[in-house]
Amino acid sequence: MIIYRASQHGCVPCQLKAKRCPNTKERKIPHDVNEKARDQARALMKTPEFARSRDERKKIEIRFAHLKTHHRFERMRLRGLSGARDELHLVAIAQNLKTLAKIPGVRRRGGARRAWRKRELSGRG
Numbered sequence: 001m002i003i004y005r006a007s008q009h010g011c012v013p014c015q016l017k018a019k020r021c022p023n024t025k026e027r028k029i030p031h032d033v034n035e036k037a038r039d040q041a042r043a044l045m046k047t048p049e050f051a052r053s054r055d056e057r058k059k060i061e062i063r064f065a066h067l068k069t070h071h072r073f074e075r076m077r078l079r080g081l082s083g084a085r086d087e088l089h090l091v092a093i094a095q096n097l098k099t100l101a102k103i104p105g106v107r108r109r110g111g112a113r114r115a116w117r118k119r120e121l122s123g124r125g
Contacts, residue, residue, distance in 0.1 A: 002031045067091055 006027040021027045032038070044050050067073040073091055076084045 002033060003028055005029075063095065067095065071095075 008026045071091065071094070076087055078084060078087045
């Protein structure tokens, strides 16, 4: 952050002084060094490509937020890139299976569960 300071000598003859800084002797304007980059980013935000990219990114980030809050996926537990990749694949598989289970019209079989329950009730389990 750069602060531009105009001296009293430079401010007094200015015609805009009464509008811009009426109660001060001199002018002090904060100016960010990265303002050009911010302006460029603001211009990109108005494009349809940015909107599409934002929407796609939002879908993925929602999935990761769900993983973090509901599946305790705060950090990687396996070491190295291959371990992290494997762990992420396992979590993604679990989430995809959960999503598939919610699809209406998909017939769910509870055969194994029913057979186990029957054995438990009959006293053979």
